[in-house]
Amino acid sequence: DAGITQSPRHKVTETGTPVTLRCHQTENHRYMYWYRQDPGHGLRLIHYSYGVKDTDKGEVSDGYSVSRSKTEDFLLTLESATSSQTSVYFCAISPKPGQGVSGANVLTFGAGSRLTVL
């Protein structure tokens, strides 16, 4: 997972507690993404960022917020964790966007963060 680090890698928490997952990259890529992966659903986009302080919602954004104060860091926060947010969370980075452009939207993933909400 060259250039992209997620922390913590594993976390167990209780319903109603706040949780923050961190993604750190050293590639200086503009785009950063948070996905969650659940059996039968594949990877679903939660939020993404296209620059410092520039973020947008994905398919399953309810219950999640994000922040990006530096190019290298993208934080995912669960304000009040619920059992339905038990999942594996992957951060991904991309060097550039584009429509049908070779190399555009190619994602490199972090190792993942396994979150269990009891």
Next chain:
Amino acid sequence: QKEVEQNSGPLSVPEGAIASLNCTYSDRGSQSFFWYRQYSGKSPELIMSIYSNGDKEDGRFTAQLNKASQYVSLLIRDSQPSDSATYLCAVQASYDKVIFGPGTSLSVIP
């Protein structure tokens, strides 16, 4: 809502055979298509990208794209046990977002 569909499998093939993985997508405007491989407990990694109709070959892997039929496939020739993994089809949903299918689990039997 834009969707990407794959057969969940599991797909089992004998060692040395050709594995064929299929994917359909709903958005006719999509122009970029990707195949990622994910080993159990690991993160997805890109194995192929394709942007034009037709075939694209890379070693034992061939990606095929048919935009008119909204269909993408991945062929793995001379399948090896090390190819056993989940294969995720991904499609560009907008200028800067990619959506994934549920994945197909492939098992290559020695």
